[in-house]
Amino acid sequence: MRSLLITASALALAACAAGPDYTAPAHPQTAAGAFVATSAAVTPQPVQGDWWRLYNDPVLDGLVTDALAANTDVRGAVARIERARAGLRGARADRLPQAEASSSANYGRTPAIQRVPGMDRENWQVDAGLDVSYEVDLFGRVSRGVEAARGDLAAAQGDADAVRVIVAADTARAYADAVSAAERLGVAERIVALLDQSITLTERRRGVGLATRLDTARIGALRNQRQAEVPAFAAARDAALFRLATLTGRTPAELPEAVRARTTTLRLDQPIPVGDGAALLARRPDVRAAERRLAASTARIGVATAALYPRITLGGSGGSTGTGFGDIFGAGPLRWLLGGLISWTANPEPARARIAAAEADSQEALAGFDGTVLRAIEETETALSAYAHALERRTALQAAQTEAAVAVNIARARQREGDIDSLALLDAERTFADAEAGLAAADAQIAGTQVDLFRALGGGWQTAGQGGVAASGR
Numbered sequence: 001m002r003s004l005l006i007t008a009s010a011l012a013l014a015a016c017a018a019g020p021d022y023t024a025p026a027h028p029q030t031a032a033g034a035f036v037a038t039s040a041a042v043t044p045q046p047v048q049g050d051w052w053r054l055y056n057d058p059v060l061d062g063l064v065t066d067a068l069a070a071n072t073d074v075r076g077a078v079a080r081i082e083r084a085r086a087g088l089r090g091a092r093a094d095r096l097p098q099a100e101a102s103s104s105a106n107y108g109r110t111p112a113i114q115r116v117p118g119m120d121r122e123n124w125q126v127d128a129g130l131d132v133s134y135e136v137d138l139f140g141r142v143s144r145g146v147e148a149a150r151g152d153l154a155a156a157q158g159d160a161d162a163v164r165v166i167v168a169a170d171t172a173r174a175y176a177d178a179v180s181a182a183e184r185l186g187v188a189e190r191i192v193a194l195l196d197q198s199i200t201l202t203e204r205r206r207g208v209g210l211a212t213r214l215d216t217a218r219i220g221a222l223r224n225q226r227q228a229e230v231p232a233f234a235a236a237r238d239a240a241l242f243r244l245a246t247l248t249g250r251t252p253a254e255l256p257e258a259v260r261a262r263t264t265t266l267r268l269d270q271p272i273p274v275g276d277g278a279a280l281l282a283r284r285p286d287v288r289a290a291e292r293r294l295a296a297s298t299a300r301i302g303v304a305t306a307a308l309y310p311r312i313t314l315g316g317s318g319g320s321t322g323t324g325f326g327d328i329f330g331a332g333p334l335r336w337l338l339g340g341l342i343s344w345t346a347n348p349e350p351a352r353a354r355i356a357a358a359e360a361d362s363q364e365a366l367a368g369f370d371g372t373v374l375r376a377i378e379e380t381e382t383a384l385s386a387y388a389h390a391l392e393r394r395t396a397l398q399a400a401q402t403e404a405a406v407a408v409n410i411a412r413a414r415q416r417e418g419d420i421d422s423l424a425l426l427d428a429e430r431t432f433a434d435a436e437a438g439l440a441a442a443d444a445q446i447a448g449t450q451v452d453l454f455r456a457l458g459g460g461w462q463t464a465g466q467g468g469v470a471a472s473g474r
Contacts (some may be wrong), residue, residue, distance in 0.1 A: 004298065006040045017140025017143050017144055017302055017307065018139045018140050018141070018144070018302045018305035018306045018308070018397075019036045019137070019140070019298075019299070019302025019303070019305040019306070020146060020298060020301060020302070021300040022294075022295045022298040022299065024291060024295075025074070025164055025280075025291070025366065025369060026368070027281055027373060028078070028373070029276045031278075031281060031377055032121075032276070032277050032278035032281075033276060033277055033278075034152050034276050034277070035274065035276065035277065035380065035381060035384055036381055036420035037381045037385035037388065038384065039194065039273075039384070039387075039388035039391075039442060040271070041271055041272065041387060041388055041391055042271050042272045042273070042274045042384065042387075042388075043271040043272070043273050043274070044273075044274065044275060044276060045273035045274075045275070045460045046273060046275050046279065047273050047274060047275050047279070047283065047457050047458075048273060048459065048463075049282055049459050049460065049462035050064075050233060050459075050462075051074065051454045051457075051459045051460065052064050052168065052172050052460075053453075054268055054272075055266050055267075055268065056153060056271070056370075057262070057266070059175075059256075059258050059259055059261075059262065060175050061171060062265075063171050063175055063247075063259065064168050064171050064172060064460075065170065066166055066172040066250075067167050067170075067247045067248045067249070068167060068168060068460075069248075069249075069419070070249030071247055071248065071249055072162060072249065073163050073166075073167060073169045074160070074163055074281075075168055076163075077156075077159055077163040077164075078160055080156050080159065080160070080290065081153070081156045081157055081209035083156070084149070084152045084153040084155075084156040085153055086159075087149050087152060088146070088149040088150060088152070088153050090149075091142075091145045091148070091149035092146055092149075093144045094135065094145065094146075095137070095142055095143075095146070097132055097134040097332075098132070098133050098134070099130065099131070099132045099134075100130070100131045101128075101129070101130050101131075101429060102127075102128070102129050102130075102131070102319075102424045103127065103128040103129070104126070104127045105124060105125070105126045105127075106123070106124070106125045106126075107122070107123070107124050107125075108123075108125065109122045110123075113336050114167075116274065119457075123124055124418070125321070125322075126321070126445070127319065127320070127321045128316065128319055129317065129319025129320075130292075130316060130317065130318050131231045131316075131317040131319070132315055132316050133313055133314070133315035133435050134313065134314050134315065135311065135312070135313050136312040136313070136314060137337075138309070138310070138312055139306040139309040139310075140302055141306035141307070141311070143304055144300070144302030144303045144306065145299075145303050145355075147295075147296075147299035147302070148296045148299035148303060149296075150295075150296075151194065151292045151294075151295040151296025151297075151299060152289070152292075152293075152294065152296050153391075153420075154289075154292035154295075154329040155289045155290075155292040155296065156287065156289075156292045157289075158285045158288040158289025158290075158292060159285070159286075159289050160285075160287075160432070160461075161285030161289075162284075162285040162286045162289060162461070162462035164285075164460055164461035165285060165334070165435070165458055165460045166455070167247060168460035168461075169451055169452075169454060169455035169460065170242065170243075170247055171247045171248065171439070171465075172266075172451045172454070173448065173451045173452075174240050174241075174243045174247055175243040175244055175259070175266070175446070176266045176444075176447040176448060176450075176451055177178075177236070177237075177240035177243075178237050178240035178241050178244060178260075179263060179265055179266060179450070179453045180257070180265045180266075180440075180443065180444035180447055180448075181233050181236040181237035181444075182233075182237050182262070182263040182264075182266050182410055183233055183263055183264050183290075183440055183443070183444075184233045184437070184440045184441065184444065185230060185237060185263075186263055187232035187436050187437060188226060188227075188229045188233055188437070189230060189231075189435055189438045190231050190436075191226045191433045192227050192230065194433075195219060195222060195223035195226060195433070196223060198219050198412075198425070198429055199216060199219050199220055199223060201415075202213075202215050202216050202219055203216055204436075205415075210418065212231045214229075215421075215423075215426075217426075218423070218426050219426055222241060222426065222429060222433070223432055226433055231232075238421060241259065241260065242254060243255075246258065250301070252416060265440075265443040265446075265447050266447045266450070267446075268450060272387075272450065272453060274380075274384065274453070274457060277377060278436055280376060280377070280457060280458065281373060281376060281377075283457070283458045283459065284376045284458035285458060285461055286372055286376065287372050287373055287376055287460075288381055289369050290365070290369040290373075291369055293365050293368065294362065294366055294368075294369050295371070295378075296365075297358070297361045297362040297364075297365040298362050298365075299354065299360065300359040300360055300362075301359055302356045303353040303358070304351065304355040304357070304358040305351075305355055306420075307345070307350075307351035307354065308348055308351050308352070308355075309344070310342050310343065311342070311343045311344070312340065312341070312342050312343040313340065313341045313342075314339075314340045314344075315338075315340070315341065316337060316338040316339070317333075317336065318334070318335065318336040318337070319335055319336075320335065321335070322335050339413070352462055356398040366428075366431040376456075376458070379455075379456040380453075380456040380457060381455040382456070383449065383452045383453035383457075384453060385452050385454065386449045386453075387446070387449040387452075388449060390445050390446045390449045392441040393445075394439070394443065394445075394446055397435065397438050397439045397442045398439060399414070400438070400439075401435040401436060401438070401439045403435075404428075404431045404432040404434075404435035404436075405432060405435075406427055406429045407428050407431065407432070408425075408431070408432040410428075411425045411428035412422060412425065412428075445468065
């Protein structure tokens with residue numbers, strides 16, 4: 001037994017892992033610097049993990065916290081982590097000796113011709129045994145399997161973090177859509193109220209012969225057109241609220257009233273910290289998950305390669321057989337056996353085919369990693385560009401809205417003085433209504449592009465805060 005252990009130890013020390021050793025791929029050098037689509041609306045300061053807190057909205061903070069804790073996609077991702085963790089435990093267990101205990105008890109009758117003198121023809125036959133085996137991982141089949149399982153676990157953790165990024169961004173986006181729709185609904189109702197006033201004034205002028213039925217019909221048509229937008233905004237707000245309920249693990253009826261209270265679009269009063277390309281690739285969990293998948297697929301090349309070499313197993317067994325339960329514990333019926341087994345396939349082609357398949361999987365994983373890196377940069381640059389241009393558009397619309405407000409006030413005053421007809425006032429009213437609605441839509445677009453930028457930057461999985469708004473609505 002001692003010599004067997006010494007042999008096993010010597011073989012283990014001499015073991016070498018088959019297959020290539022993993023080396024993490026390098027990122028493109030141009031990806032590590034500052035972003036191309038930069039503007040005054042962003043800063044190269046490090047990205048804040050809980051970026052939604054930049055809006056200074058406690059309701060949003062609570063919603064994101066609830067979503068990260070209760071969202072069904074997050075729960076599913078966590079379950080996949082546990083599955084990968086169980087796979088790692090199983091791979092590690094292959095490093096340990098395997099033991100199997102067995103026992104049996106039979107009662108039977110021996111034929112008279114086979115009866116041993118001095119023994120009863122009817123008796124018990126009891127057997128108990130223990131088999132122990134240990135695979136000497138001489139060529140790294142087991143160690144490469146553990147390495148692959150570690151990669152799978154890290155990839156599952158990266159996937160879960162990527163889900164958290166998506167859930168945090170989708171929650172903020174749903175909340176932003178809900179409050180933006182509420183603000184646009186308010187703007188639409190305000191425009192309708194102003195047009196109602198114009199109709200009232202035009203009716204008065206018509207009563208004294210200063211306006212015609214055509215004048216009131218034109219303003220009434222514009223008023224009804226704007227009134228038709230009100231239900232659409234109300235429906236959009238409801239849809240965003242229902243989506244928000246699902247994201248936070250609720251039914252729509254359980255959504256807290258505090259969520260419905262805000263009616264102004266989310267706004268930031270400071271530049272967005274975006275960091276640089278190197279920090280982006282280090283932070284994005286999908287990049288990390290892709291890199292870990294590549295590591296796991298590389299390790300599986302080693303698992304497949306080890307099949308080309310002998311597989312050495314050391315083992316031993318012991319047991320006892322007797323005609324009664326008391327007999328098996330005596331020295332007489334005791335048996336034991338020590339030995340080793342070397343198995344080596346005579347046909348290496350199946351193993352070579354598996355090696356080729358594993359190498360192809362590794363090349364696919366490398367392509368996936370490179371693609372993930374490029375998409376991460378693309379998404380971030382696109383989001384930065386969209387945000388900068390949305391701000392430029394809003395500035396132009398703000399100026400247009402200001403001029404339209406001045407024009408409609410002048411038109412109303414001149415109509416009261418009889419200097420212009422109702423058609424000129426109608427045109428001013430329509431321009432002002434379009435400018436108001438366009439500005440509200442621009443604010444909603446900005447809020448959406450901000451969330452898209454935060455999502456592309458990959459923050460949000462590092463912190464899963466406590467508390468939330470669940471207590472008030474679940």
